[in-house]
Amino acid sequence: MKFLQNTGLIFFLFGLLAFTLIPFLGTYQLERSEVRKQVKDIHQEAMMEVLQPMFGTRYASNFSFVRDFNRYFDTYNEGLKEDQAWDKVIWDDYAFPLTKASSMSPVADAPLLFLVLSIGLAVFGGLLYTLPMYRNEPAGIKNDGIYFSSMKARGWLGIITGTYLILFYIILYWYPEYLTNLVIMVDPISLLLSGGPASQWFLYGLIYTLAILVMGVRMFRKYKGNNYQTIRTVSVMFFQLSFAFLIPEILVLFNMPWHDFKNIWPLDYSFFYEYRIEGMLGSGALGMFMLIWGIILILIGVPLFTYFYGKRWYCSWVCGCGGLAETLGDPYRQLSDKSLKAWQIERYLVHGVLVFAVLMTAVTIANYFMEFALLGQATDQLHSIYGFAIGSAFAGVIGTGFYPFMGNRVWCRFGCPLAAYLGLVQRFKSRFRITTNGGQCISCGNCSTYCEMGIDVRWYAQRGQNIVRSSCVGCGVCSAVCPRGVLKLENGEEAGRVNDMPIIIGNESIKVKS
Amino acid sequence: MTDNTIVILGNGISGVTCARHIRKNDPDIPITIVSAETRHFFSRTALMYIYMGHMKYEHTKPYADDFWEKNKISLKLAWVEQVDFTERELHLAGGEKLSYKTLVLATGSKPNKFGWPGEDLKGVQGLYSYQDLLQMEENTGKIGRAVLVGGGLIGVEMAEMLRSRNIPVTFLVRENGFWDNILPVEEAALVGKHIREHHVDLRLATSLEEIISDKNGAVQGIRTTDGETIDCQFVGLTAGVSPLIDIFKDSPLDTDRGILVDDKFQTNLPGVYAIGDCAEFRSAPGEGRKTIEQVWYTGRMHGETLAHNLTHKKQVSYVPGIWFNSAKFFDIEYQTYGHVPAKWTEPYHSFYWESGSGKVALRLLFDQKDCILGMNAFGWRMRHEFFDRAIREGWKAERVLKQLSSADFNPEFHRQFHQQVLDQYNRENGTAVKLPKRSFIQKLIGSRA
Ligand SMILES: Cc1cc2nc3c(=O)[nH]c(=O)nc-3n(C[C@H](O)[C@H](O)[C@H](O)COP(=O)(O)OP(=O)(O)OC[C@H]3O[C@@H](n4cnc5c(N)ncnc54)[C@H](O)[C@@H]3O)c2cc1C
Ligand code: SF4
Numbered sequence: 001m002k003f004l005q006n007t008g009l010i011f012f013l014f015g016l017l018a019f020t021l022i023p024f025l026g027t028y029q030l031e032r033s034e035v036r037k038q039v040k041d042i043h044q045e046a047m048m049e050v051l052q053p054m055f056g057t058r059y060a061s062n063f064s065f066v067r068d069f070n071r072y073f074d075t076y077n078e079g080l081k082e083d084q085a086w087d088k089v090i091w092d093d094y095a096f097p098l099t100k101a102s103s104m105s106p107v108a109d110a111p112l113l114f115l116v117l118s119i120g121l122a123v124f125g126g127l128l129y130t131l132p133m134y135r136n137e138p139a140g141i142k143n144d145g146i147y148f149s150s151m152k153a154r155g156w157l158g159i160i161t162g163t164y165l166i167l168f169y170i171i172l173y174w175y176p177e178y179l180t181n182l183v184i185m186v187d188p189i190s191l192l193l194s195g196g197p198a199s200q201w202f203l204y205g206l207i208y209t210l211a212i213l214v215m216g217v218r219m220f221r222k223y224k225g226n227n228y229q230t231i232r233t234v235s236v237m238f239f240q241l242s243f244a245f246l247i248p249e250i251l252v253l254f255n256m257p258w259h260d261f262k263n264i265w266p267l268d269y270s271f272f273y274e275y276r277i278e279g280m281l282g283s284g285a286l287g288m289f290m291l292i293w294g295i296i297l298i299l300i301g302v303p304l305f306t307y308f309y310g311k312r313w314y315c316s317w318v319c320g321c322g323g324l325a326e327t328l329g330d331p332y333r334q335l336s337d338k339s340l341k342a343w344q345i346e347r348y349l350v351h352g353v354l355v356f357a358v359l360m361t362a363v364t365i366a367n368y369f370m371e372f373a374l375l376g377q378a379t380d381q382l383h384s385i386y387g388f389a390i391g392s393a394f395a396g397v398i399g400t401g402f403y404p405f406m407g408n409r410v411w412c413r414f415g416c417p418l419a420a421y422l423g424l425v426q427r428f429k430s431r432f433r434i435t436t437n438g439g440q441c442i443s444c445g446n447c448s449t450y451c452e453m454g455i456d457v458r459w460y461a462q463r464g465q466n467i468v469r470s471s472c473v474g475c476g477v478c479s480a481v482c483p484r485g486v487l488k489l490e491n492g493e494e495a496g497r498v499n500d501m502p503i504i505i506g507n508e509s510i511k512v513k514s
Numbered sequence: 515m516t517d518n519t520i521v522i523l524g525n526g527i528s529g530v531t532c533a534r535h536i537r538k539n540d541p542d543i544p545i546t547i548v549s550a551e552t553r554h555f556f557s558r559t560a561l562m563y564i565y566m567g568h569m570k571y572e573h574t575k576p577y578a579d580d581f582w583e584k585n586k587i588s589l590k591l592a593w594v595e596q597v598d599f600t601e602r603e604l605h606l607a608g609g610e611k612l613s614y615k616t617l618v619l620a621t622g623s624k625p626n627k628f629g630w631p632g633e634d635l636k637g638v639q640g641l642y643s644y645q646d647l648l649q650m651e652e653n654t655g656k657i658g659r660a661v662l663v664g665g666g667l668i669g670v671e672m673a674e675m676l677r678s679r680n681i682p683v684t685f686l687v688r689e690n691g692f693w694d695n696i697l698p699v700e701e702a703a704l705v706g707k708h709i710r711e712h713h714v715d716l717r718l719a720t721s722l723e724e725i726i727s728d729k730n731g732a733v734q735g736i737r738t739t740d741g742e743t744i745d746c747q748f749v750g751l752t753a754g755v756s757p758l759i760d761i762f763k764d765s766p767l768d769t770d771r772g773i774l775v776d777d778k779f780q781t782n783l784p785g786v787y788a789i790g791d792c793a794e795f796r797s798a799p800g801e802g803r804k805t806i807e808q809v810w811y812t813g814r815m816h817g818e819t820l821a822h823n824l825t826h827k828k829q830v831s832y833v834p835g836i837w838f839n840s841a842k843f844f845d846i847e848y849q850t851y852g853h854v855p856a857k858w859t860e861p862y863h864s865f866y867w868e869s870g871s872g873k874v875a876l877r878l879l880f881d882q883k884d885c886i887l888g889m890n891a892f893g894w895r896m897r898h899e900f901f902d903r904a905i906r907e908g909w910k911a912e913r914v915l916k917q918l919s920s921a922d923f924n925p926e927f928h929r930q931f932h933q934q935v936l937d938q939y940n941r942e943n944g945t946a947v948k949l950p951k952r953s954f955i956q957k958l959i960g961s962r963a
Contacts, residue, residue, distance in 0.1 A: 442811075444557050
């Protein structure tokens with residue numbers, strides 16, 4: 001068993017190493033024909049001239065190629081900016097497509113081989129590692145040694161992992177041209193699914209989905225015997241694989257806009273952006289359905305489902321961010337901050353982002369109908385600020401990169417505007433609560449420690465109070481780890497759900513209000 | 515220090531609950547808690563999880579460190595060597611003195627030692643305090659085998675702790691079944707089987723004769739009363755606990771096994787009270803209850819009740835409600851409500867159901883009129899509220915059985931056992947109790963009613 005797992009670990013590490021090294025492979029040479037193919041007509045002439053010195057030069061690495069490209073390109077743009085020739089400045093990002101088109105690496109010749117050696121090996125190794133976990137052990141809580149683990153308790157392994165993730169996200173969002181070989185490597189899969197070449201987002205979607213699937217298998221092993229955990233893990237795996245990954249690509253195959261039917265505004269913050277609306281409106285009946293379905297989800301789906309089941313129906317059963325947090329992030333759930341201070345910051349931040357998203361969308365919609373120049377500029381500004389600060393930096397870099405530092409729900413807790421919206425419904429109008437079982441709590445602290453949302457569950461449990469908190473995503477782990485059977489997630493009558501002045505069962509001397 | 519100061523000796527659950535509730539009822543009265551164990555209150559019940567790496571010490575503190583200052587409860591980290599009851603002063607180690615108007619003794623327990631030869635050797639210890647935990651960490655660093663002596667709840671916890679680090683464990687239990695002075699035969703067997711499933715060498719009906727020393731005064735093995743020697747480098751003494759009252763031995767305070775108190779926690783000395791593990795009631799606080807209550811929940815209730823009396827004119831007696839308790843034997847959770855002794859006689863009768871896996875069980879005990887007296891549940895979480903009510907109101911067997919689903923506190927989607935239980939009950943009693951009907955809608959929205 002140990003042997004299998006160790007082999008798995010080695011395979012995984014080899015895969016990861018290959019994945020990390022692949023971007024460094026090959027040589028790069030820019031051809032005129034590619035510039036003609038990749039660059040918009042209006043920029044053709046300028047770009048041909050700007051990139052003139054690069055044609056015919058063979059670059060030994062991705063880095064030297066990108067460095068030169070940026071130098072020529074930036075010099076050109078800077079010059080125009082100095083002359084205040086704003087209309088001539090090229091805002092489009094050509095670094096990625098041109099680097100990709102110039103790659104002459106072995107990856108392009110045998111993409112599948114490299115795919116197998118990197119992602120394939122990592123997935124295989126991951127499965128080899130997770131599948132035999134806890135075999136021959138009785139079902140039960142498997143938290144032994146977590147706080148002795150360098151990976152899970154902010155030791156050096158955790159720090160390395162976090163740093164790697166953060167770097168990966170920074171490169172993915174802002175310097176994708178360095179990832180071109182990896183994107184080339186997944187081109188065949190993209191061609192198969194959508195009929196088009198891959199982008200960095202396809203690469204990201206693929207690894208994201210695989211991470212959820214492999215680490216989902218780990219969840220099955222770890223929480224063996226707890227059906228709630230198993231079923232909701234199956235659910236997030238399903239929604240990620242189908243709704244978030246396959247269906248959007250297949251839509252593209254049929255000339256439809258890329259669309260994730262389970263993503264809901266304001267998490268899907270660009271839903272009301274002009275290009276999205278136009279895309280949907282321009283795609284016939286199905287496009288119309290996308291638009292209407294999206295709006296129904298926002299206006300009816302969220303309140304209705306949250307009323308009956310709490311926000312967990314989305315956050316820990318459907319959502320992609322939640323899906324990654326609950327699978328890949330599960331080993332880090334204990335690292336969330338439980339302090340009162342963190343709770344205060346959380347409320348300001350998450351509701352702040354919600355307000356920002358709502359305002360931005362309001363301006364966007366107003367602009368859509370009014371087409372007022374000034375408003376148009378404001379809209380673009382807001383979009384780029386939101387996209388940079390919230391969509392990329394917060395949700396991606398911090399959201400996932402900080403797993404090993406601040407737990408697996410940093411984004412969901414402090415940043416996600418949809419979670420804030422769902423949370424408001426959950427707090428004020430819902431049948432969901434975590435019921436506390438009378439006087440059985442022994443204040444051990446397992447529940448609070450393993451709450452990924454940083455809720456001090458024990459604080460409620462030890463005073464016999466039900467837990468009704470807007471942030472609770474209903475992952476059910478507090479209930480799983482409680483050694484005394486004190487906590488139960490349930491949907492029930494609204495009467496008695498909130499008991500601010502609970503009476504703990506067991507003492508007849510006085511009616512103690514905690 | 516003003517002279518109306520309340521000093522609480524002991525910062526365990528009973529002392530701390532008492533302090534919190536005094537503060538709730540009286541915003542001004544000075545309160546000082548003295549303890550030598552840790553500066554802040556932590557959960558003793560979670561000691562095992564620190565050793566097992568589920569939590570760190572700081573996670574076991576139920577209140578944030580600034581809680582005490584915010585609530586104007588002063589904390590004093592010091593060992594009390596002696597109490598001068600006439601001068602109303604505590605004598606702290608180091609010579610400092612602390613005076614009080616009211617003194618609450620909440621000193622807790624210490625592990626039992628029965629005068630076994632070798633019980634003070636290096637590598638031999640009980641598990642009660644935070645210091646014990648640190649010592650256990652040290653004592654179990656590199657060892658080939660551990661022996662535990664005495665089968666109770668702390669013994670199982672220690673076994674689980676050691677097994678979490680793959681240390682081979684031999685577990686000596688004097689009785690013929692595990693914890694069988696509390697558990698009926700079937701339950702004792704179920705727990706015993708599960709302990710063995712975790713590769714613990716459980717020896718029932720086996721007692722300790724002596725602990726054998728090596729040249730350096732450390733344990734190198736034990737001998738059982740059957741004459742068998744077992745090599746080991748660690749011995750855990752887990753044969754129960756008794757009140758920690760050594761410092762009161764030669765004082766005017768009335769003690770027996772514990773500090774003797776009446777139903778208002780009043781000791782024989784005015785202004786001096788005792789609560790929690792260290793208190794011994796002159797007469798049991800209720801039918802079927804013991805005079806010394808050594809569990810978390812009772813410590814809490816003692817604290818709540820005494821706090822009420824210290825802050826109200828109208829005094830109340832300590833009246834505990836329906837008994838309840840819970841524990842966990844490795845992976846199997848145990849809950850009990852009401853009164854289920856290890857043995858009972860006619861006309862009491864019981865119903866016992868066990869799942870095929872042998873890991874889920876339910877025991878219901880009824881009186882001559884078929885009214886429920888108590889229950890034990892294993893691997894099946896039950897609603898406290900449900901059984902508290904059913905037992906208090908003396909529900910008839912069939913009513914309890916029929917409504918079992920609404921007592922079910924297992925996580926959603928957990929396997930349902932109700933039908934199996936009913937089948938067996940009906941078979942044994944010739945009855946026809948049926949599952950209550952739940953409509954599809956009720957199931958869909960998870961309604962309990
Ligand atoms: C490992 C373990 C697991 C347990 N698990 C459970 C469980 O699951 N469920 C349950 O119901 N019960 C459990 N118990 C029992 C429960 O913890 C005790 O009943 C409870 O903690 C007693 O609380 P207390 O306030 O009376 O005393 P304690 O918690 O013992 O507090 C007394 C404090 O007073 C201090 N003190 C004593 N004398 C002096 C002095 N002279 N000077 C200074 N300080 C002094 C001690 O150091 C100690 O800190 C467990 C006990 C142990 C040891
Ligand atoms: S895990 Fe259970 S017993 Fe422990 S503090 Fe939380 S609710 Fe209480």
